[in-house]
Every structure is written in C-alpha cells, then in structure tokens.
Amino acid sequence: MSAALADEASRLRAALAAAPDGVLEEVARREGATYRAVLDALGPDQAAAVPGERFEEVWSELAGWEGEITFIVHTADGVFETRGRVPPGAFGRGYFNIHGDSPIGGHIRAERCAAIYFVDRPFFGRRSCSVQFVNRDGGAMFKIFVGRNAARELDPAQLARFEAAFRRYAGA
Template sequence: MLAAKPDGVLEAIAADLDVSLQNVLDCLPSGAALRADGGAFEDVWSDLTTWGDITFVVHTRDGVFECKGGIPPGTFGRGYFNIHGDSPIGGHIRAENCRWIYFVDRPFFGKRSCSVQFINKTGEAMFKVFVGRNEDRSLKADQVARFEALRDRTAGII
C-alpha cells in the first residue's frame, strides 16, 4: 500500500490492514521514520517549546483534531505531564505511556511533511507535532532545521 500511495494517510493504511500505526511507520522507506525511546519525552517536548507556531494533531479512528500554536512548557505531577502557558495547546499527557518518538520526514499529498510523532505502548499515536508552513504552504525553514537537529541528536537513542 505504501508503494502504491507513498504520500497517503498512514492511519488509513493501518486501519485498512488492521495493524498499528507503528507497524506502518516501521515500513516507511529507509530514513523516512527514525525513532527514539519514549524516555526522551521531556527532552523532546522541551525542544519543541522553542519552535514557534506548529500544528498539533490528535488523530483517532473517529476524528482528526488540529491546533496551531506554540508548544507550551510542561511539568510532571499527579501522574501526568501537565502543559502550562498561554497557548491554544494545553492539557495533561500520560507521558509514561509514550513508548517511541518517531521523527517522520515524508511526502504528504505531494508536499514534504516533517513531524514528531509520539507513539504509545500499543503502537498508536498519542499526538503529533508538525513543522509549520508558510503562507505559500512551504515548510518553515527554521523549523525544518530544528526538526533535523532534534532528530539527529535524539533518533537512535533506544
């Protein structure tokens, strides 16, 4: 399916094959999806707070929810990673459920897409952070550089 439609929706492929998103990520071409251990959650989150406006996505079988804004800082407490600050992105994350963090760089509907995808213990996405786009739909160059630096520093730490 990936060969037939390399820029398709990964969750749709996973659903069609009745496999986890992680299974699909692991089948992407070499270099398109590199991963780090979920134990890097706090370090990765901290780096993301410096990127500026991104697109934060929660994709379930029942909907896709997108929010644009900056990643606010967070702290651990009462069993959650609690997000603080003045941003449309907020809430509480069970960070201990994060098994893997994937750095995904692949085409999506004909355009380059870069995302950091937080995958839980069942192989499904907890949420994703996408590099922002300019008015002309091109990726923000400064965020691509931050994405690549974070990936290069973090991916492979398993």
C-alpha cells in the same frame, strides 16, 4: 524477527510504496496493523524512532522552537488540529502537564508513550515533517507538525531544528 512480523513488515512496505504520500492511519487500518508498525515500516530516511522514556527531553526541545506548529490528534472519529507554540511542561500528579500562552494545553499520560518518531515524508504531494508520539498499544497519542507559512511552505527555522533533531536521534 519472526516470520509473521517479517511478512507484516514486507506487506506494510509494499502498501507504503503503493501510496507513498497517503494517510498512515489509513494504511494501518487497511492492512490490519498498528500505527506503530506502519511507522516502523518507513525507511530510515523517513523515520527515526526515539524511546518514549525520552518524552520530557523531546518535548522540551519542541518547546524551544519559534513560531507556530500544528498539533494533531487523529482518532477513528476525527482529526483535530490546533495551531500554536509548543508550551513548556512538567510532571506532576501523574501527568505531564503542559501550560503557557498557547491554545495547546492539557495533561498527558507520558508514561504510556512507548516511542517518539521524527517523520519526514510526502503528504499529498508536499513534504511534511512531524514528531509523532506513539502509545504502548501502538496507536498515535498526538503529532506535532513543522509549521507552514502563508505560501504553505515549511517554516525554515523549524525545519532546520527538525532536521537537526532527526539526524541526532537517527544516529542515537
């Protein structure tokens, strides 16, 4: 690792320690870093990275989860959230096409996915678990969060599936 990258990683770890449950995009913006660099600065107990080439494998796993997740697209212009099941998908005509009985649908340029992160960290005082897809430019493509029940507690079945996947991918 170059000295510049080591300095950036150190600076990002300090920023995360100062605001351990804040918005990661805000940390990236404030520190002049990519979103991926911020994810890479999380500790091994908070993030496990998977190569983007495993996109279809990870998506298929998520499509097997029972219940609703929260699907988030966070851009500089807004944060868009949709609740629903992760629908199945398949490659065709240059896209990974997602379809099914869910409000989540569309066409993803999966070849632009550089990495997928399983992230387990606090967010404004509550445990938050998500699977975050990051593009080749280091930005977030979208995020899939473990669902919550009416009491705003993490869905136990989804949480168990998330934790098992986190351990499996962290050990890979």
